[in-house]
Amino acid sequence: MRPHILVVEDDAVTREKLVGYFEREGYRVSAAGDGREMRALMVRESVSLIMLDINLPGEDGLLLTRELRAQSRVGIILVTGRSDAVDRIVGLEMGxxxxxxxxxxxxxLLVRVKNLLWRISLAGNQPQDEGDDAVRFGPWRFDIPRRQLSKDGVPVRLTKAEYELLVAFVAHPGRVLSRERILSLISHRGDGPSDRTIDVLIRRLRGKMEPDPRDPQLFVTVHGEGYLFAAELQP
Structure with missing residues (x-):
């Protein structure tokens, strides 16, 4: 079944532009001009991902994000203005x-949509045991849908970028991923994303997850090629 994308945008020109583009890319696409239309459509149909404009009439995108996240795990990509730095942070905190x-x-935007749909699919396909859809390796438990990492029951906080990087590694255990490949798998974009971005994130994950970050056993450097996630996932 094709993923169903819902575009929530009050500007008719932008809305039709997005609908037409993603339909040509092979997606099933619906559109809404505000929160009321969004709710009505979601009652009738199943939606995989929502592109949500922050500056909507009436209820803005931030309020709708909070409502959506309280009710479902649908993918949410906020569409913001360049001056809305605070709104972007608040939106991510709201889910x-x-x-x-x-x-x-x-x-x-297409790349971001593909990456998010991939992560949603990965989370939905994890083996479940009595309602538990977490991934386990060694003393670690990684609950992808809930974005929770713990070691022997003790939570370990991850930033959004660290979480996405760990999802990418869990999806490709035992495979060498180049820095370029990793960049394509995560949505985090700093100023001037580069190989250095990945090296910094790897170092941060090692600091949080390796017994000895100077002798990494989970996130192994393969010189000249990239990084390998060496953990053995438990069935």
């Missing part, structure tokens, strides 16, 4: 998965 700033490149 949005990603954001894109206006004016945006449609190709960039």
């Amino acid at each position: 949005a998965d990603d954001y894109v700033t206006k004016p945006f490149e449609l190709r960039e």
Whole structure:
């Protein structure tokens, strides 16, 4: 079944542009102009991902994000203005998965949509044991849908970028991932994303998860190629 994308945007030109582009890319796409139309459509149909404009009439995108996240695990990408830095932070804290700033490149938005749908699919396909859909390796438990990591029951806090990086590794255990490949798998984008971005994130994960970060056993450097996630996932 094709993923169903819902575009919630009050500007008719932008709305039709997004609908047309993603339909041409093979997605099933619906559109709504405000929160009321969004709710009505979601009652009738199942939605995989929502592109949600922050500046909507009446209820804004931040309020709708909080409502959506309280009720479902649907993917949420916020569409914001360049001056809305505070709104972007608040939106992520309320449960949005990603954001894109206006004016945006449609190709960039497509990549973000593909990555988010991939992560949603990965979370939904994890083996379940009595309702537990977490991934386990060694003393670690990684609950992807709830974004929770713990070691022997003790929670370990991850930033959004660290969480996405760990999801990418868990999806490719025992495989060497180049820095370029890793960058394509995560939605985190700093100023001037580069190989250095990945090296910094790897170092942070090692500091949180390796017994001895100087002798990593989980996140192994493969010189000249990239990084390998060496953990053995438990069935």
